[in-house]
Amino acid sequence: MPSPAFLPGLELSRRFYTEAVRPLLEEAAPGIPHSAARIGAGSEVLGYDTERSADHEWGPRLQLFLHSHDVSRHAGRIRHVLAEHLPKTFHGWPTHFAATGDRDIRVMRVTDGPVHHRVEVTGVASWFRATLGFDPASGVTPAHWLALPTQLLAEVTAGAVFHDGLHTLTPARTALRWYPHDLWLHVLACQWQRIAQEEAFVGRCGEVGDELGSAVEASRLVRDLMRLSLLMDRRYPPYGKWLGSAFARTPAAPRLTSELTAVLAATDWHLRERHLVQAYEIVAHLHNELELTDRVDPATRTYHARPFRVLRADRFARALSARIKDPDIRALRKAGAVDQFIDSAEVLSRPDLTRAATDAVTGVVAHDGPRHAPTKSSRGQRGHRE
16 A cells, blocks of 8 residues: 655644544543643654654654643543544554554554554643653753753654643743753853864874774764754754754854865865864854854964864853853853763663763752653654654
């Protein structure tokens, strides 16, 4: 059976809610207050889905949020009515998600029986606790912000809300829309500091004949510059698969892409460094255009007495830190948010582990009760899910 014409997943989910789910919800629990959205993990939430995405964990799906007291009273019946009465296909796409045997990953399959649907019926607070490890309605502390990977922040603030009859989902997402100003300055400073720590290594590796090592160092710096550009544009950098797609949407991309591509294509360290120098100075100018600090000289220079061209990115880190007003934020260790010092998907997809790691590295602990390990459905499966 040929696949139907591709429809972006957010639009498919919006129509699914309006045309199929909401009428059945009125039948199962007439007049019940609810909110509906497609947020969380999934390429369609970030707007990067394509025809390829339909091979797993993609399709007509959404979250249906109820008041906490209504979850226990009505969620079971709502799930049952949906399983029995949802159409078997919607706009040509199956509404039944079959198990693959690979953990909790499912794929669309036509069925003659009840539909194993992907309408998640839950409460707003419980969904956020399962996804983030805390409920943002109770406040978002510096410890929370630092322990949240930017991929996760992107997932819960992107996507779409189709209906917010509870009037709690939108405020929760709004609370996470972007870092408080001082924390933004801190995260930016830490990103500049990452660059400062390695910018001289491209030339040093090349000088000793290690072109492969030089190329590896350059690729790390390219990634850090891309993430920095997103942070400067107040966009949460997604994880590796979508980093380039997200970067391409920034104002920096037209000026930086050719230089960063040339860095990665270079076969000798002199050429690699030359293009990195151009990229450094472009990003330095972008920093000055933000006017977050006094102007910092955007020109590159030699690294002490060594003949390697660097920006001395620590100058930008210091300038940003100097503008932080909150003494507790200013005193934080210059490690940054969790995905600035940890790059393991096994850790970054587990809120309980990111909180523990952040507590240990930054020394900032949130006193908001026990940490919540994620449920199976909230784990990122970064290497497997769209």
